[in-house]
Amino acid sequence: MSAVKRIVSFVALLACSIGMLQAKDYNASFFGIKSNGTTLNTTSIQRAIDYISANGGGKLKFYVGRYLTGTIHMKSNVTLHLEEGAVLLGSTNINDYNVGTPNNALIYAKGVENIGITGKGVIDGQGREVAYNLMDLIHKGIIEDPLDYDRPRNNRPKAIYMRECNNVTIKRITVKNSADWVSVYDQCKDVLVDSITIDSKAFWNNDGIDIVDCQNFKLLNSYVDAADDAICLKSHDASKLNENVEIRNCTARSSANGIKFGTVSAGGYKNIRIINNKVYDTFRSAFTIATPDGGIVENVLVDSLYAYNTGNAIYLRIGARWNKGRKGAIKGVTMQNIYIEVPAEKPDAGYAYEGPVEDNPRNISPASIIGLKGQPIEDIILRNVEIVYPGGSNPNYAFRGVSAKELDAIPEMAEAYPEFSQFKELPAWAFYLRHVDGIQFENVKLIAKEKEYRPAIVMDDVKNASLKQVDYQEPGKKGKKQLVLHNSTLKK
Incomplete structure (x- = not known):
């Protein structure tokens, strides 16, 4: 270190020390x-x-x-x-x-x-x-x-x-009963939110924690129970992004989504780590990335996510809503060591502000990874994943077949609000993949408790897919084709 740098460092340390000595406690x-x-x-x-x-x-x-x-x-x-x-x-x-x-x-x-x-x-x-x-x-x-x-x-x-x-340091407090979003950190840097409790089901749109275009943000050891999205990363400015965000050891409950990117996603998300979290009694997806507004998603790790009684497992979606000609992207997402249970009944029934019964008729929706034509979601890894579904879908209630004509008839819905139920009935009970380039399934177990009329996985316009140790468990499945490929290729 040069002499000048040593002097600058000493002056900064001295100023910090003086500030600490001046700081006092004051009773209200x-x-x-x-x-x-x-x-x-x-x-x-x-x-x-x-x-x-x-x-x-x-x-x-x-x-x-x-x-x-x-x-x-x-x-x-x-x-x-x-x-x-x-x-x-x-x-x-x-x-x-x-x-x-x-x-x-x-x-x-x-x-x-x-x-x-x-x-x-x-x-x-x-x-x-x-x-x-x-x-x-x-x-x-x-x-x-x-x-x-x-x-x-x-x-x-x-x-x-x-x-x-x-x-910014937010630590140990409880925040409850907000009239709107509960806590919002917008274009902030070096934020620690640790060991807090959010309990806010007082009104509609009670997002628990909104992290908007922040850098170096840590959300640790916290509990969030919210009427709207529990833990939500957003990007409101096309020139900004969430970068270097860690969400670890948290528990989330929501009448919307558990852990979500979006919906507003103008800039993007980069270097996001979501480690050892739990989601329960959640109406929509346990984990979702939605980028309908031109935002770029890169380098995301979801490790050790446990979700119980949630309406949808995983939803990744590129759209074209308010993108103003910019093309959104999702690239480099690893989801590993995951266990999710999806119920047959409404998972948030009885809470003060329930999620709406919408986009019916449909049976239970599969986990879905859906890009746009010519704009695929890229480089996705699903490793050590187990998802338990209720099964028992009824083709007389809602039906979607797997013929080329039927699969081609599923609309793109690029401008629609990105939600796992937006397509109504989808043709798979476990995973529906469309417009994806590069996806790996490694040690994935898919369980249906009751017999299903749909196959487990449907791939439509999927390139460079790899399936290793994929286990389908479904009553009466003997001889059933559980993987359907449409305009798609598997790696040998």
């Missing part, structure tokens, strides 16, 4: 913040955050009690620390939030660094009450909103929204 009561659950503390909390940031940084500590607040803005070098028994309580008055601004939220941060939310306390957005009060003002004409499906499209506050923030 020092700033007149009340814990009675009825006093609106928005101004007091904001002044505390501003003061701590301006005076070298530190922790704002909340002890046992209920702290009512509207929107607060995080500032650099400030951590909100919620001790066990402390509840940061979102106001139910929509006017206490930043109504009319994009990404309205209870806790909002933009362009700041070295921030955190820690402790064993709770952030409760009281989202159902907030949403209903917002709807009341919309119906009275006080606030304008299109009310899609009789739900407010705009103005519902998220619990946490952070944009363009660096060095």
